[in-house]
Each structure stands twice: as C-alpha cells, then as structure tokens.
Amino acid sequence: xxxxxxxxxxDAVIVGAGGAGLRAAIQLSEAGLKTxxxxxxxxxxxxxxxxxxxxxxxxxxxEEDHWHWHMYDTVKGSDWLGDQDAIEFMCRKANExxxxxxxxxxxxxxxxxxxxxxxxFGGHMSNFGEKPVRRSCAAADRTGHAMLHAMYQRNxxxxxxFFVEWMALDLIRDAEGEVLGVTAMEMETGEIYAFHSKAxxxxxxxxxxxxxxxTNAFINTGDGVGMAARAGIPLExxxxxxxxxxxxxxxxxxITEGVRGEGGILRNANKERFMERYAPNAKDLASRxxxxxxxxxxINEGRGCGPNKDFVYLDITHLDPATxxxxxxxxxxxxxxxxxxxxxxxMLPVVPTCHYQMGGIPTNYHGQVVVPGKRTQNEIVPGFFxxxxxxxxxxxxxxxxxxxxxxxxxVFGKSAGETAVDELKKSPKSHKELPADAFDRTLARLNxxxxxxxxxxxxxxxxxxxxxxxxxxxxxxFDKLLKEGVQKILEVQKDVEKTEIKDKSKVFNTARIEAxxxxxxxxxxxxxxxxxxxxxxxxxxxVRDDAPDTPERPNGRDDANWLKHSLWYKExxxxxxxxxxxxxxxxxxxxxxxxxx
Amino acid sequence: xxxxxxxELRRVRTERLxxxxxxxxxxxxxxxxxxxxxxxxxxxxxxxxxxxxxxVLEDHDLWELLSGRRAADDPAxxxxxxxxxxxxxx
Numbered sequence: 001x002x003x004x005x006x007x008x009x010x011d012a013v014i015v016g017a018g019g020a021g022l023r024a025a026i027q028l029s030e031a032g033l034k035t036x037x038x039x040x041x042x043x044x045x046x047x048x049x050x051x052x053x054x055x056x057x058x059x060x061x062x063e064e065d066h067w068h069w070h071m072y073d074t075v076k077g078s079d080w081l082g083d084q085d086a087i088e089f090m091c092r093k094a095n096e097x098x099x100x101x102x103x104x105x106x107x108x109x110x111x112x113x114x115x116x117x118x119x120x121f122g123g124h125m126s127n128f129g130e131k132p133v134r135r136s137c138a139a140a141d142r143t144g145h146a147m148l149h150a151m152y153q154r155n156x157x158x159x160x161x162f163f164v165e166w167m168a169l170d171l172i173r174d175a176e177g178e179v180l181g182v183t184a185m186e187m188e189t190g191e192i193y194a195f196h197s198k199a200x201x202x203x204x205x206x207x208x209x210x211x212x213x214x215t216n217a218f219i220n221t222g223d224g225v226g227m228a229a230r231a232g233i234p235l236e237x238x239x240x241x242x243x244x245x246x247x248x249x250x251x252x253x254x255i256t257e258g259v260r261g262e263g264g265i266l267r268n269a270n271k272e273r274f275m276e277r278y279a280p281n282a283k284d285l286a287s288r289x290x291x292x293x294x295x296x297x298x299i300n301e302g303r304g305c306g307p308n309k310d311f312v313y314l315d316i317t318h319l320d321p322a323t324x325x326x327x328x329x330x331x332x333x334x335x336x337x338x339x340x341x342x343x344x345x346x347m348l349p350v351v352p353t354c355h356y357q358m359g360g361i362p363t364n365y366h367g368q369v370v371v372p373g374k375r376t377q378n379e380i381v382p383g384f385f386x387x388x389x390x391x392x393x394x395x396x397x398x399x400x401x402x403x404x405x406x407x408x409x410x411v412f413g414k415s416a417g418e419t420a421v422d423e424l425k426k427s428p429k430s431h432k433e434l435p436a437d438a439f440d441r442t443l444a445r446l447n448x449x450x451x452x453x454x455x456x457x458x459x460x461x462x463x464x465x466x467x468x469x470x471x472x473x474x475x476x477x478f479d480k481l482l483k484e485g486v487q488k489i490l491e492v493q494k495d496v497e498k499t500e501i502k503d504k505s506k507v508f509n510t511a512r513i514e515a516x517x518x519x520x521x522x523x524x525x526x527x528x529x530x531x532x533x534x535x536x537x538x539x540x541x542x543v544r545d546d547a548p549d550t551p552e553r554p555n556g557r558d559d560a561n562w563l564k565h566s567l568w569y570k571e572x573x574x575x576x577x578x579x580x581x582x583x584x585x586x587x588x589x590x591x592x593x594x595x596x597x
Numbered sequence: 598x599x600x601x602x603x604x605e606l607r608r609v610r611t612e613r614l615x616x617x618x619x620x621x622x623x624x625x626x627x628x629x630x631x632x633x634x635x636x637x638x639x640x641x642x643x644x645x646x647x648x649x650x651x652x653v654l655e656d657h658d659l660w661e662l663l664s665g666r667r668a669a670d671d672p673a674x675x676x677x678x679x680x681x682x683x684x685x686x687x
Contacts, residue, residue: 041619049621049656142657145621165616187616218626219619253624333664337682338627508612 005183005439006193009431010036010161012420013181013197015168015224018046019144019409020388020416021203022151024367027417028199029158033424036195037155038163038184040219040513044148047205047217048409051144053121054136055101055406057094061115062134065126067091068587070135072128074404075590078397079540079557081237081565083581084590086365086393090404090411092585097410098137106150107139123401123597136403144406166193167513168223170442171200171231171384174435179369179384181434182227183442187513190506192446194439196431199383199420202228202361203413206389207524208241211354211474212466214252215244224390226520228361229527230441233381234371234567234576236392237359238524239532239542242400243475245291247353249311251338255331255350259316260284262327266295267313267347268303274312287597289475289543292352296476299351306349313347352475357524358400358541359531360392362567367391367416372567377578385420387412394565397580398540449515455500458515465492465518465525473532478545482533489522489529490573496522527568534575537562540595554594563592604639611640614648621656628663632681647677 012028014021017039028035039046058065070091075082102108102116109117118134126133139146155162165187172180172194181197207222208214229235246255260266266284268274278294279286286294295312304310316324316331321344325332335343363386364370364378373379388409395408472485496518501511538547538556547556564577582589618629640648651659651674661667662678669675 041621045619045621045656047621050623145655145657188613215623217620217622218630219621251623251627253627330664333666334624337624337664505608507609508616510612510615513616 004192005443006191007196007434008036008193009196010034011197011424012036012199012201013038013195014201014203015182016046016203016205016388016390017043017162018048018203018205018388019147019151019406020413021201022148022155023410023413024201024203024385024387024417024420025155025160026151026158027414027421029155029160031421031425033421034161036161036163036197038166038168038182038195040165040167040223042164043152043162044145046148047220048144048148048406050217051406052138052141054119054138054143054403055098055147055410056121056124056135056401056403057098057137057407058091058135059095059098059116059118059137061111062118063126065133065135067094069126069128069133070094070124071584071587072590073124074395074401076129076595077123077399077401077404078395079399079595080559080563080592081240081394081397081539081580083394084584085581086395088584088587089365089415090393090395090407093411093415094407097407097414101147101150101410104150104154107146108137109139121402124403147406167516168204168227169445169516171227172196172434172438173231174432176382178382178432180432180438183439187508190509190512192439192442194434196434197383198424198429198431199385201367201385201387201416201420202390203386203388203409204390206357207521208354208357210465210469210521210525210528211241212463212470213247213249213351213353215247215254215353215355216252221517221521222357222390222524223517223520224386225360226523228369228386229523229570232569232571233361233369234569235359235524235527236362236565236567237394237397237531238527238568239473239535239566240358240396240398240540241354241528242356242358242541243292243352244355245288245295245352246314246350248334248338249306249349249351252353253334253338254353255314255334255348256328257288259314259328259331262316262323263319264314264316265318266291266350267315268298269305269309270303272303274298274303292475293543295350295352296474311349311351314350315347316343317345317347356400356405357389358392358394358396358398359566360390361386362565363387363391363393363412363416365393365412365415366419367412368419372576372578385416387416398542445516445519449499449501449512450504452498452500455498456495458499458501458511458518461492461495461499462518462521464495465489465522468492469525469528473529476543476545477532482529485529486533489526493522493526523570526573530573530575531566531568535562535566557595559592607639607642607645610645611638614640614645614652617652620659622660625656625659625663628681644677647674650674651677
C-alpha cells in the first residue's frame with residue numbers, strides 16, 4: 001500500500017449518510033458551507049431504511065399531547081440514566097423537526113382532514129404515564145426509507161458533495177486535541193485521502209454486529225465509535241444494548257411480538273411451555289425483558305434446544321394455518337428463508353437478539369462531542385460532533401423507547417449541523433494546519449494489514465467476538481460470565497490486532513474493508529464487556545442476575561452507587577464515570593422513582 | 598484488449614457486486630450472503646448482469662422479490678430471484 005495521501009479541503013465533513021448524517025448535511029449545505037458526506041453505501045441504502053415504527057412527536061393531531069409528557073416517558077424509559085436537559089431539548093424540538101421533514105416532501109400518513117396521522121407506540125403515554133397516546137408519525141411501514149429519500153433530495157438540491165462507497169478510517173486530531181477531519185479510503189481505487197475540515201460530524205450508526213444474534217444489517221460495524229475510541233475519545237454507557245426476545249436463531253431476523261400475541265408459545269428442549277413458570281399470568285405475553293430473561297435462564301440451565309442447546313422454540317403449529325397466513329403473512333417466509341422451517345408444521349428456533357446501541361460517543365445536546373477535562377466533566381472537543389445511534393447525548397439512557405430513534409437522529413443531526421454552522425459563521429477561520437503525524441495511525445494500520453504474516457482469519461475472529469459477546473454480555477448478565485467475558489474479549493482483541501488478508505489488491509477489496517471494519521467492532525465489543533462487568537446493578541437494558549429486586553433496590557437498580565454514566569477509554573482499557581444531568585432546561589426534574597409499566 | 602485486463606475487469610465487477618450486496622436491512626443481507634457462498638471467485642458475465650439489475654432496486658422492493666411476495670417482470674431476473682431463494686423452495 002502506497003503511503004501517498006491526497007488531501008481534500010471542506011468546511012465540514014460528515015461520516016455516514018443515514019438519517020443523522022443527511023439531516024446534519026442539510027443544515028451545513030443550506031448555510032452555504034462546502035460539505036462532504038462520506039458513506040460506505042449509497043445513502044438510501046443506510047440502515048435507517050429498516051426503521052418502520054415511525055417518529056415520535058407530540059403534535060397532538062389525534063388527541064391531546066404535550067412535549068412534557070413525552071419527556072416524562074423518555075426519562076422513565078431511560079430508567080433515569082438519560083440526561084434531562086438533552087431529553088427536554090429533543091422532545092421540545094420534535095414537532096419542529098417532523099414538520100420540517102413534511103415540508104421536505106416526506107409522505108407521512110394522513111388523517112381524513114389532512115393532518116399527519118399518529119398512532120400509539122409502546123411506552124408513549126399521556127399525562128405523565130396515565131394512558132397510551134398517539135404520538136408516532138409514520139409513512140406506512142417505510143418511515144425510515146421515506147425519510148432518507150426526502151432528505152437525500154434536499155441535500156442534492158443544496159449541493160452536498162457525496163463520496164459514496166468511501167470508508168472513513170481514522171479521526172485526525174492535533175496536539176491540542178482539536179479534530180481536523182478524517183482519513184478515508186475510496187473503495188473503487190483503494191486510494192487513501194484526508195478530508196481536512198473545520199467541522200467533523202460522525203453519524204455512522206450503531207455497532208449491533210458485535211453480537212452473534214443481531215437484527216442489524218451487515219454495514220452496522222460501529223465505524224465512528226471505533227475511530228473515536230482510537231483517537232482517545234471515551235465511549236459512554238456502552239453496556240446498554242436493547243435486545244428483542246425473538247430473533248431467528250443463527251440469523252437474527254426479527255419475529256414480531258404479534259406472533260406471541262396470536263397465540264405463539266415458547267418451549268424448551270423438553271417441549272415445556274416454560275413461561276408458565278416465570279410469568280404464570282401473562283405467560284408468553286409477559287414484557288420483553290421478562291421473556292428474554294426466561295429464555296436465557298432456560299438456555300443457561302441446559303434446557304436449550306438444538307445440538308448446542310443454544311436456542312428455544314417458538315411454537316405456532318397449533319394455530320390455524322389460515323390465521324397464520326392472514327394475520328402474520330411474513331412469518332412463514334421468514335421461517336423458510338432463515339430457519340429452514342415451515343412454521344405451520346415445525347417450531348421456529350429463536351434467541352434474544354441485539355437490536356439497538358444506547359451508548360456511544362459522548363455529546364451534549366448541541367451535538368458537540370464532550371469529554372472530561374481539567375475544569376468540567378463535559379469539555380467540548382473542538383471541531384468534533386456526533387449524532388444518531390453512534391452518539392450518546394444521552395437521551396435513551398439505559399433503554400430507548402420505540403420511535404425515539406428516528407427522532408434522535410432528526411433532532412441531533414440538525415442540532416449538530418446548526419452548532420457547526422454557528423461556530424463557523426461566528427468565528428470564520430482558515431483550515432488549521434494538519435499535524436505532521438496526521439495520517440500515521442491510518443498508514444500504520446493499512447501497512448500492518450498488508451504485511452501481516454501467520455495472522456488470524458478475519459471471519460473467524462469476528463465470529464469469536466460475536467459468540468463471546470452473545471454468551472458473556474447478552475440480554476441477561478451474570479457476574480461470573482462477565483468476568484470470563486472480559487478475559488475472552490481481550491484475547492479476541494489480540495487476534496484482531498493480527499488479522500491477515502490474502503487478497504492484497506486495491507480495487508474494491510472487500511476482504512480489506514471487512515478487516516478494517518473489524519478493527520472498529522472490536523473497540524465497541526471491549527468497551528461493552530468491560531463497562532457491563534463493572535456496573536454492579538440492573539438498570540434498563542442492563543440486567544444482572546446478582547442485582548436482585550429488593551425494596552431498597554427495586555428491579556435491582558442502585559441509585560446510590562450507580563446513577564452515573566460509564567466512560568470507557570481505549571488507552572489503558574480503563575473506566576471513568578460522570579454524573580447524570582438531572583436538571584432539565586426549563587421544567588422541574590423528573591424525580592427518581594421505580595420504573596414500572 | 599488482452600486477456601488479462603478483461604479478467605481484471607470481470608474480477609472488479611464481481612467485487613463491486615459483492616459490496617453492493619451489503620444492504621440496508623438484514624433479510625436482504627442474509628439471502629445475498631447465502632448466494633455468494635455458493636459462487637465461484639468471479640461471477641459469470643450473464644449472472645453478473647442480472648445481479649446488477651437486482652441490486653439497483655430499493656431494499657424494500659428487493660425483499661418483495663426475495664420473499665416471493667412479488668415476481669420480477671423480466672423472466673431472466675426472476676430466474677436469478679428463484680436461484681437466490683433456492684433453500685426456500687427445496
């Protein structure tokens with residue numbers, strides 16, 4: 001690999017062209033700034049496309065609603081780990097962002113009188129948790145897809161420059177810590193470039209592929225999170241991952257809760273309907289966390305199914321085939337395609353499956369990346385911004401509400417863009433000179449990969465990582481397994497540091513791309529395992545067997561010791577903590593209480 | 598054109614298609630991954646041309662075909678869809 005790096009200058013560079021990246025780019029390009037967007041895949045093939053549920057906003061089109069109620073639901077959903085200033089900001093900005101999107105041409109579903117139609121969604125309530133409210137705005141079951149199209153068109157109009165099929169490799173920081181852009185590889189040529197910029201915004205999405213069973217698309221490799229970690233930025237609250245109880249074992253494809261709603265039954269290796277023991281009343285319809293925990297307990301106690309006893313069955317063979325085909329039309333095809341099972345006659349293998357990353361690159365609600373410094377715990381990293389799933393604002397805290405993910409990327413994508421524009425307009429400056437070692441990390445990584453001998457296999461190392469994460473830091477966590485998991489993932493990390501690729505060609509070398517992606521995934525995996533092992537309580541999506549539900553610590557949550565954000569640093573593989581911001585911008589604190597639905 | 602550049606062009610075309618098989622959601626990723634595991638290092642030209650036509654589709658439209666909910670208008674493209682769906686129809 002040649003050491004030649006071509007430098008291109010932009011006012012702003014955005015990495016990632018999903019919802020957050022496109023929304024930030026609109027803000028910058030429409031302000032007349034020269035803006036580049038680097039993306040591994042064509043923008044409308046970003047994972048935002050998979051979001052179907054809708055985007056939350058208290059428009060009140062169908063019934064009375066208020067941003068303050070939405071804020072309450074989000075704080076409660078976060079199990080009080082969310083920062084209340086950021087949550088107030090997001091919920092107050094929701095209406096403006098949704099209406100803007102409507103004006104960009106987003107084809108929202110409509111009511112008879114032409115307003116945006118809204119439907120109810122889990123966890124969204126009126127009047128501070130009283131009863132469900134219609135808050136989700138959707139475009140049929142293609143909300144994310146329609147959103148990307150509307151925003152991509154708007155960017156084309158605003159002259160955003162897209163670098164499609166380019167992979168960002170490393171963050172460029174100078175000795176003062178200021179971010180001056182990124183290095184990137186053009187896949188078509190294998191050439192290395194530097195995007196020298198005054199503002200750098202990461203919108204690279206989540207890293208759900210660290211788990212063996214994940215609903216995430218293959219592109220979700222946590223590139224921004226990995227780049228940030230390598231550049232010395234701590235990662236916040238990485239122990240918090242949202243799981244769905246029923247993904248197809250070995251594939252990850254989601255099986256909707258509707259299947260259990262229609263009478264589907266979970267069974268262990270003895271064909272026992274085990275949910276009767278864990279939730280005698282609700283049985284298979286108990287809440288997601290209860291069902292997931294029961295499934296993991298069955299597997300851990302040796303009652304899992306299959307040759308490795310590592311999944312349970314979802315049984316719908318007793319249901320009328322006509323009902324299945326009518327009410328659950330997609331499920332039959334999913335069974336055949338991804339489990340090789342005709343669910344009308346055989347049971348479907350399922351496991352709790354990773355779905356969403358709550359933690360990420362720490363930011364404030366302006367989208368600026370913040371790290372602990374000499375004066376405060378949230379000092380701004382000059383020139384660096386992050387938004388969407390790769391960022392941790394933190395609005396989702398320990399658990400995210402449905403439809404708040406699309407809202408997060410709209411609000412904080414816009415906010416990051418807006419802040420960058422303000423800064424660049426307020427104090428116009430020329431590009432700060434790149435440091436002499438600006439490309440060293442990238443060139444060293446590429447050189448190592450090209451010259452590695454007797455190294456490890458990328459595919460096998462990735463699988464080792466995914467299996468370790470699934471076993472040791474899954475939906476239900478155990479002290480012993482976590483401790484073993486830390487050792488295991490550090491061993492896998494050593495393998496990842498010596499991956500070898502046989503194909504050294506430059507043009508569209510997918511083997512090289514996958515090796516570089518694995519460098520990012522492993523940072524996320526280590527951060528997750530180490531942060532999870534250290535947090536000795538249960539909160540939101542982080543549920544530990546040794547943090548039981550007691551009157552002093554309802555649901556195992558330990559506010560006295562653990563009402564704080566984790567910060568994991570790559571250097572020294574160490575943890576630090578910072579306090580949760582319980583002070584909203586304008587209203588009273590939503591006081592701590594037990595999270596119960 | 599000599600044989601070597603032609604072979605290189607075919608290899609690059611295959612690699613580009615391999616990358617274009619990275620999709621927006623998992624269902625499409627998995628079906629395409631299964632397909633690639635059964636292919637030679639370099640795709641045969643007709644196959645590559647048909648795959649190019651499939652992969653330019655939006656992901657929801659692609660899944661409509663891959664899940665059998667809809668058939669492609671062109672029988673040749675539908676032929677490739679059937680191949681992609683193969684484990685499903687065994």
